[in-house]
Amino acid sequence: MGRWEPNTRERLATAALELYGERGYEQTTVAEIARRAGLTERTFFRHYADKREVLFDGAGTLQELFVNAVAEAPESAAPIDAAAAGLEAVATVFTGRREHARQRHAVIAANAELLERELIKLASLSAAVADALRRRGVAEPAASLTAEAGVAVFKVGFELWIAASEERELSQSMRESLDELRAVIASGGTDGPTPRPRRRSSGRTPGGTSAGF
Amino acid sequence: MGRWEPNTRERLATAALELYGERGYEQTTVAEIARRAGLTERTFFRHYADKREVLFDGAGTLQELFVNAVAEAPESAAPIDAAAAGLEAVATVFTGRREHARQRHAVIAANAELLERELIKLASLSAAVADALRRRGVAEPAASLTAEAGVAVFKVGFELWIAASEERELSQSMRESLDELRAVIASGGTDGPTPRPRRRSSGRTPGGTSAGF
DNA sequence: ATGTTGATGGCAGTCACTGACATCAATAGT
DNA sequence: ACTATTGATGTCAGTGACTGCCATCAACAT
Structure with a gap:
């Protein structure tokens, strides 16, 4: 058995995803993530370059x-x-x-x-x-x-x-x-009358990835 | 004539672009941008939400x-x-x-x-x-x-x-x-033999927007 | 003359992130 | 068994981005 608990990076990533989900990203401090993982803030930054990177392993x-x-x-x-x-x-x-x-x-x-x-x-x-x-x-x-x-x-x-x-x-x-x-891509680009777009049938508005900028 | 120099936002944007170009983004502090524009750091943040936004007016x-x-x-x-x-x-x-x-x-x-x-x-x-x-x-x-x-x-x-x-x-x-x-988009997607890609002629490697992640 | 407005300055504080140094179990080498 | 080295972690001080709060003061309205 090692000196420390194993899977340090994974523990940090899990704690971060949990906390970001529970209280939101901005309301979560790196110190809190580290504490939940049983580590210190400094150690977090040794494993992940910044507070965001922990979600993109x-x-x-x-x-x-x-x-x-x-x-x-x-x-x-x-x-x-x-x-x-x-x-x-x-x-x-x-x-x-x-x-x-x-x-x-x-x-x-x-x-x-x-x-x-x-x-x-x-x-x-x-x-x-x-x-x-x-x-x-x-x-x-x-x-x-x-x-x-x-x-x-x-x-x-x-x-x-x-x-x-x-x-x-x-x-x-x-x-x-x-x-x-x-x-x-194929439907456009002609010079004559172009095919009309398909009308939507569902009322769903999936939206893009952007959160509204 | 107003109490302060006009075009505050523009002055900040110009100063920022200059400094980011001269010394690099990271090596530039917001206080420096504000000083070059004849303002204070606090005023910078009243016009732009953060240090990056000043380039995206x-x-x-x-x-x-x-x-x-x-x-x-x-x-x-x-x-x-x-x-x-x-x-x-x-x-x-x-x-x-x-x-x-x-x-x-x-x-x-x-x-x-x-x-x-x-x-x-x-x-x-x-x-x-x-x-x-x-x-x-x-x-x-x-x-x-x-x-x-x-x-x-x-x-x-x-x-x-x-x-x-x-x-x-x-x-x-x-x-x-x-x-x-x-x-x-049109060239692919067929089931039979697909057209071979055009071979490149120039040695240029334009690369994408990404800076290498 | 006086009150209000709006852009700015000053200041204290939080937090992300970094550099330097200390700690200490495990491991290798002898 | 003893010792040196290694590597992951802890501790601490510091910088800079960003925010909240209050003060200032010329322009403007009343």
Whole structure:
């Protein structure tokens, strides 16, 4: 048995998610997180760069998964299909973690600083995917645009999944999101009369990720 | 004549951009910005919510422009074409401000906190555009995806413009970006052999907006 | 002449975050 | 078994972003 309780980082991350959920992000001090984890404030900052980062431990793994899937897609695959392979790969790691994802998503959506951090993680993901596409020989700006589109599909697909019923699988929502993007991009751009948009049927207003700026 | 020098907010914004450029964002204190503007730190925070916000005064106007153009696009226009109208509208306000845009962009790209703030402004823009599209009768998730695509085209188009020669107009870069997105989305998704990506010709590596996370 | 308003200054305080140094169990090396 | 090293943690002092509260004072209205 070690000198200290094990799983320090995980204990901090759990305590933080709990406290952010209970009292809100701003109303929680780092000292409180550390105390709940049985540690001191100074130790918190040795494990996480700042008060926000504690919620984004998995971002690196996610990015790695996405990038590897893009890199390993068949050489014959078009850029957007390589990105789609990345989405499929990423979707698998969320199976069975729906409740955790919901809770974390709610906490992040409730605070602008956390939202900012999430957005820069997604921007980092996009940049990494664009890089992987360039290594596949995709030119600019096609690589960046494909990556941005892929991440947009991820964002929207993720929110569809979170809002959906329990049986729904993330990969399904990702495919639905990608198909919608294809339809929406293909429908415009003609010079003659353009097809009218589909009228909405449900009264739902899902809203974006932004908390209202 | 008033009791104090006029254009307080503008003086603060100018001083901040200068100092962030000269010594870097982190190495600049709010007290220094205020002093250069002939004010005190306390007054800075009466005009700007935080140290980052001082660089984003125009974000509201930009969003308004974009949203209005989307709302006022012909009813017959497809969602993506309404978004394209927003891009055109936004492009006009940057004419003649290229150097300022370059300087500001360089400062933001050099610091993660500023980048985060820019990203949340773009997310807010995306949410507002999605809302405008919904008011046009576009259903979800098509509205959110169109808005995300539009903002992605804006981001990439903007960087193309900044990297391009002096004569280049922003609206040109926006159209180029949108055309590339259309091409990239249309090229994939088939079941049979997919078209091979265009190989890159230039050695340039434009990179994304992210500063390397 | 006087009261009100609005932008500013001054000041004390909280909290995120950092650098420097101390502690001490585990482990390696002898 | 003894000792040196290591590594995660604790302690403490300090900086700077940001806030609340109150004072100031020219402009303006009455």
